[in-house]
Amino acid sequence: MNILMLGWELPPHNSGGLGVACYHMSKALSIAGASIDFVVPYTASHPNTEFMRVHAATPVKPLQRYGMGAYDSANAEYESLSEADLNDLSNIRGVQKRYVQFVEQHVSSNTPDAIHAHDWLAMEAGMRAKLLTDAPLIVHVHATEFDRSGEKYGNPVVHEIEYQGLMMADRIIAVSNITKNLIVQRYGIPADKVEVVHNAFDVDSFANYEYDSHTYRYLESLKKEGYTVVATVTRFTIQKGLSHFLKAAARASEKYDKLVFLLAGDGEQRDELLSMSANLGIADKVIFTGFVRGKQWRDAYSVADIFVMSSVSEPFGLTALEAAHHDNALIISRQSGVGEVLSSVFRFDFWDSDVLADQIVGIATSEALKKELTENIKHEYAKLSWHDVASKCLQIYHRVRLGTAV
Amino acid sequence: MSKRGITLYLHVHQPWRVRDYSIFDVSSAHDYFDEQIEGTERNNREVFEKVANKSYRPMNALLKKLLDTHQDFKVSLSITGTFLEQCEAWAPDVVKSFKTLVETGRVEIVSETYYHSLAFFYSRTEFERQVEAHKQKIRDLFGVETNVFRNTELAYNNELAKWAEDYGFKGILAEGWDDVLGWRSPNFLYRPAGTERIGLLLKNYRLSDDIAFRFSNKDWSAWPLSAETYNDWASASAADSPLINLFMDYETFGEHQWEDTGIFSFFEHFVGKWLSNADNTFYTASEAVEAHEAVDEVSMPHTVTWADTERDLSAWLGNSMQHEVMRYLYALEHDVMRSDDIELISDWRKLQTSDHAYYMCTKWFRDGDVHAYFSPYESPYDAFLYYMNAIRDMRYRIMAMHHPGAYDG
Structure with missing residues (x-):
């Protein structure tokens, strides 16, 4: 079966979980026998992708794409692509226009059996390809504009693209029930058109790793003194609910002072969070790393004891599984999809800082509780397999081609 | 009656700026002040060498020339310990030129905290240790004692004045702020509220800021400012009063106001103009305190500084x-x-x-x-x-x- 995969990023040029999910999903599909053409909007080499054909839709380099990553929807200006300047590749709409052109050309000589488009970034190209080839369009929703904008409304241009893409799709895959509900309730899409396929976790890609205790030597020294490291690894955007996390950090520190908070990452909210930590009187307990990659990124998980996902709206939340794999106890907001596939976690509503504070102190002060959580969760995420994701996708491709309902 | 005089006081300071010191350096490297990357404003050595060339070397040469030319020219300097450490390390010739100035006997060193700190407001013991450390550094380097005190950023209140008097200082510097003085002029010696002996010298901020802030501002109605005009203003300001206290950063000369603004020649000519009137002179801070009687008591219960329009911390x-x-x-x-x-x-x-x-x-x-x-x-x-x-x-x-x-x- 020939699949035209329309994506926006692949490792190592990804700015987050979207690229990781696309990579593993494609790999598992190809093992299951699918032939995949994967289109990305930039030019770069992608090691370990020999199982599929990766196509570059524009000459833009991945670094130039910085600022128009998979998550930066706020800058999309023109509603119609016809208004966008084809030659302005510093503008996300210009890049998308080129991307659509590339896909048009590609399908003129290669007719796919199914088109699999990921998120709003590739939806227009997906719709165009469907129109030209009559192949079924599957829209895969990793995040909506409602998620990205947190407690605000978001970019109306992007909302419109998402609405059209969801309407035009033959089938929709949502990464969690949270996302499915959002698609049904906010976009008015019939529930039976949307299928939930949770993301998985590839344990193998975390092999060959040795923790370097020197990376976060200061935190290690605190741990020796009995401190508990409470971490999150994320982009500092409103979607991630970090201001609620900081409030909880202050509350928790009032009750139990051997806590230190590691905020690994960077983003537009950093300055706000810095001054907020000072306002709350806990600036010395909150550590900001800046953007982390490679060793600093993985060692952040390893040095942590408790991982908090405080997202206001998180379709899935791969980082929680990565943290669990590095022996973290998890506290996850009820608004995060990853919680649907996990049992051995604490849950809280993202706004409820008091509950989060309680849970942090609870785990920090009970070695037994922490041990139970970290050991039990290993059995839960180990069951999540990309092969299951691939076979669900293949079933969806088949059914939609046959024109049958679920 | 004594002559009317200018108390010129210049503040010499460089901090130890902290480099881009990340969490990954914490507990591994302790070199907070040692930025190795060139071309950043955090590289203390580079900054120092730049300012030495633009300001310290030419200004010290000018001050020496003025001292040699005019027997009545005098100046008071406060030089922080953090400045002196960097100066000794990276520009020993500048240390030497300061010594030459002090050796004339007409350059007074003013006391302050060695580290240019706000310790007075946080720890009195640490504050006094830093005042002592500064006194010792000045003794070691210049062989002189300090008798007049200025606190960091001219941050002053009644409590500080009382402390300075009890500590043995004969004078103290502060901002001549209208909100405090009301109708009174800063051009007199005052007595801080709650003290008996110590003299209070108040900055004439209008005339000081004409040089320190406005000199090169082309939007300023008085631009370009000539030595003659400024001399007229100073003479008018001191028509019925004995003192003009001009307090400013030393780096005004050459760094805040670059050489091409004409700041050096302006200053040289102004000193000549001012002293061409036989009724005029310059005072060191100590002389200004000794030569005059306090005309009134000034009270500053809240801290006043020389910064911004708020004049606070x-x-x-x-x-x-x-x-x-x-x-x-x-x-x-x-x-x-x-x-x-x-x-x-x-x-x-x-x-x-x-x-x-x-x-x-x-x-x-x-x-x-x-x-x-x-x-x-x-x-x-x-x-x-x-x-x-x-x-x-x-x-x-x-x-x-x-x-x-x-x-x-």
């Missing part, structure tokens, strides 16, 4: 980030001091320099008054981040090397 202690770092910093005092670790103590004190807190100031976001602020950092948040990491490393060093018992996260 809000540029240093105006937001929660600034309050937080000060709280953490001074909480270390006991453990740092009892460690007997000379490097640790020195680093702790370098972190007390008020410039660090100033770099975290966010109030200009409201004022839109960016030009009044100088910072080597991209944003006040960056300044805060690197400084907090340095505080963490201080805690780590205390814990790892001195085992005080408890470890603050």
